[in-house]
Amino acid sequence: LGKSEAQLCIRWLLEKGFVTIPKSTSEDRIKANADVFDWALTKEQRAEMDALDQSFFASNAVKAMWKPWEEVM
Secondary structure, eight states: OOOOHHHHHHHHHHHTTOOOOOOOSOHHHHHHHHOOSSOOOOHHHHHHHHTTOOOOOSOSSSOTTOOTTSOOO
């Protein structure tokens, strides 16, 4: 697609309805991170990215990454 990994992830999150606030101190990366509104992922591309989920949690102390619509096991 000619997009960076960060751009793909940001676009995927936006299309899933998540509020996305990327962080960078690099002016070029800030501009690239904002360049995600004039294109879209296809249904197949979204499904491929969805399949990458490995249930990784940034913290085991707080289940901050649980999605509220998924049942906690």
